[in-house]
Amino acid sequence: MWKYSNPVRIIFSDRFITQVSKIANSYKKPSILIITYKWFRHTETFKELENELEEFKHYFDIEENPSFSSCQKAITFTKKIQPSTVIAIGGGSVIDTAKAVRMAVYKSCYDIRKLFSSSYKQVNKPLLIAIPTTHGTGSELTMWATIWDKVNKKKYSLSEYNNYPDYAIYDVNLVKSLPTSVSFSSTLDALSHSFEALWNKHSNPISDNFAMESIKLIIDNLSKLVEPIPIEVRENLLIASMYAGLAFSNTKTAAAHSISYPLSAYFNVPHGIACSMSLYPLLKINEKAIQNKIANLLNVLQLSSIDEFWNKVLGTVKNRIPFSLHEYGIKKRDLNWLLDLSFTKDRMDNNVRELSKRDVFKILEEMY
Ligand SMILES: [Fe+2]
Missing domain, CATH: 3.40.50.1970 (Rossmann fold)
Known part of the structure; x- marks a missing residue:
């Protein structure tokens, strides 16, 4: 049902x-x-x-x-x-x-x-x-x-x-005069909303569809976020954000957002960045559980693997915005207490695969 x-x-x-x-x-x-x-x-x-x-x-x-x-x-x-x-x-x-x-x-x-x-x-x-x-x-x-x-x-x-x-x-x-850094972090927030809807226990064919459309638009437009940003790119990203909103409005967010909250609260990591740095490790962890959705997505994007997908995202994001935990003043030793705060009720438990403390620690290490 x-x-x-x-x-x-x-x-x-x-x-x-x-x-x-x-x-x-x-x-x-x-x-x-x-x-x-x-x-x-x-x-x-x-x-x-x-x-x-x-x-x-x-x-x-x-x-x-x-x-x-x-x-x-x-x-x-x-x-x-x-x-x-x-x-x-x-x-x-x-x-x-x-x-x-x-x-x-x-x-x-x-x-x-x-x-x-x-x-x-x-x-x-x-x-x-x-x-x-x-x-x-x-x-x-x-x-x-x-x-x-x-x-x-x-x-x-x-x-x-x-x-x-x-x-x-x-x-x-x-949105046409949004600074590029804000454009990046808000687009990455929308990308996270889409993935969180896909690997969510509450996902359904309608939320999946909206999430896929959003990811497709984001991948097609993320690399075009270069000044002067064409108005069509802004419009496509606005539509992508709307699709992502329609997707996660019914599923809520999941592990990526759960992990992001202490990063923003204690280290002021901008929300869109805090909740997207974990997307790749989560993609690998959740890949099996949402095999068909990933296959469908890669097919639509004409990509062969999630590695190729993520390299495409990373190729645009890296060198444009800080995208690792250490770049936000977080020390390796902080990961231990951040781990304890990463489990937000009604968010982490929405993830399609149950994540142990060990899983989340590994994710934090990859984000580091
Ligand atoms: Fe968000």
Whole structure:
């Protein structure tokens, strides 16, 4: 038995503002809250947004990898506004903060720590429109928001069906000036989402299909991430990220993400890099368990082995971004305690093959 569902309405547009305005104006008197980065406030796009939407409130105080305290600030701000529409324009941190904010209004619960367990008060659910400005997060298509306890360096997931955005609007103009390093790490995040969906206990033919399409697009375009990056490459990577989002929205992530969390929490390894350095060792470990999928993928890509596949990825990535643990200040002796923190419940256990501590230590050594 398997099932697939994703309730997010997807819109691709070369002017997201028109789409946002259409949706918002379908409400009689919308009370709009825009959540985005500080820098976005000074862009021409933001001015256009101000001209197009009659009235809105905005919130810019976004923390990279949002913590309990930054989400609490955003929630406290939102309590006074009671928005009918929340618009998130940004990467995963913005969209995850917006999800927490929208859920707080929906549950009428304005304490971030209680939000995880509180039930619904059946007040109106604000509309959530997620507009990604990177081609990797996938958060616009998932029902979970990652929130960090930065004091204890622990990751929490606000995860329930009502957390799905109502709309995901993709506009290639928003990603066209993404710095190359961010493009790389977000593309690698999307690549990880695709593989994690393939070697996942919850995979199904639909998630597999989306994952394959995503990997194909990424392999065709990764090497073209050279300045000036053609707009078609950006568009293909945005579509790849969307496919990856549709794939892992139904499977969740698995071992690669589980291993990545302490690397980001303790050594600030960018998320997309932290969760893709383990892809090759995991490909080798999981190869047998997903033999048909790998054969299919290699056939589509016209490659003969996973080694050839990975050399293609590595050939593009190496020398462009640091891609080994030692390059992030991690010492060999750190691998011992990182190992203990690599087993995140509800992530590591999604991996199609059960991984022992010995397996994961070997993976960390290969990543080193
Ligand atoms: Fe990710």
